[in-house]
Amino acid sequence: MVLENKWQYLRSIILLRDKITSFSQYPFSLPVICTLETLEFHPRVTFIVGENGTGKSTFLEAIAVAWGFNPEGGTINFNFHTRNTHSELYKYLRLVRSAKKPRDGFFLRAESFYNLATNIDELGPDLINSYGGRSLHKQSHGESFFAAFMNRFGGRGLYILDEPEAALSPVRQMALVSRIHDLVRQDSQFIIATHSPIIMGYPEAAILQLSAGGFETVRYEETEHYMVMKEFVNNREKMLKVLLMP
Template sequence: MEIEDTHYPFNLPLIKNFREFAFENPVTILVGENGTGKSTFLEAVAANCGSILIGGEPIDTDPALAPARELGQRLKLAWSVRTKNGFFFRANDFINYSRKLAEIKAESRKAYLDIKERDPFSLEVLPYARTLHDLRQLYGEGLEVRSHGESFLDLFQARFRPDGLYILDEPEAPLSPIKQLSLISLILEMVKENGQFIIATHSPILMAIPGADIYTLDQGEFIKTDYQEVEHVRLTKDFLDDPQRFLRHL
């Protein structure tokens, strides 16, 4: 891919230097400081793949992703096995999705009760009953009644399917350390079912997913990095070993 444009996202060093990249393992993790382009790269891959957003909408429905779609059109992807399963997940999409589900549930329940009150034997209730049943099967009493971190995990557990491509941008955002371990468990279960994951993260816990390839985005390049050599990991370990060493300089 030859990139000569000077506007965003083509002016990012990572994109200007980009030629090719191979996803060789079921889990690929991208690590880098804010602004290095890891999220932009994920968005472009998701756009090229035709990934859906977490709410089920096509990725081209989000105007904020227009630059990523432009970049995605320049990418040429080659597949060993192509899949239509999976989704593109951004942490900030989750709140909107949770609210949308709550609204659908409330509207369906109201319509169901209104019809039942008007005619207890009406078949008009069936689509609303089906909607309520499906939401209960997927999410129990609802994502909105759980803590933010618990509802995140409920969502992943409900939506992960075998043979899927899952592109996750900072999924650790609302998760405690123990919940991040739970997410790793879900990911490993899907890997056994031919799932593939591309994850951008700042979390040293998620970076430790067994068998994952880790690439540090540094100076506009993808640099394959051992876990122990990732700056996030080393800095976190040093901080936990001696917090005051860092805090006294603030």
């Protein structure tokens, strides 16, 4: 399956290394940052994967804020904040944009989605309607995530998602893959940080794996997420014996 996308909005980023005074301090000390110069994105879907603590969320947050999104998530128009915890990395990124401008966009951040839902309620019924007409707080965590994907994501947009699988069952993760595909066909671009082997299985995507050496482009079957999950499912009893040894 090959899908053309002439609507790539974010082509690449450049780290302004000459403006950084020290790579020994966070977040510049992260391997993903201190080894970074230029990073190109897939015109449709780019996955950023890696172990906890490698800097996926920090990196994704910086891209989103540099684009103009609120650090806690939402569309460009959201400006609420509950706690100012985002790093200053965004100030040192140069975004290489295409001539095409997105009509839509959203930064979904799993850890602050509750705060986003609260702000939507505070802004009133007109905004709630764009998320399906029902308060996100009156739905389960997974339902509220999915309501945003299905109702608020309108196509021809740049969508930056940080661990969207956090509240989704495996079935809903597969439904999200289908939704991503629908939106790609509507001229959308996605940048997604994820641990989900289901979501990162979307075909024809770029998978950028973070390690001590920085970014590495890998095939789906080469990701640690896929290999560990496959090994566990195929050899559950053997692995549990090892994991549960006294």
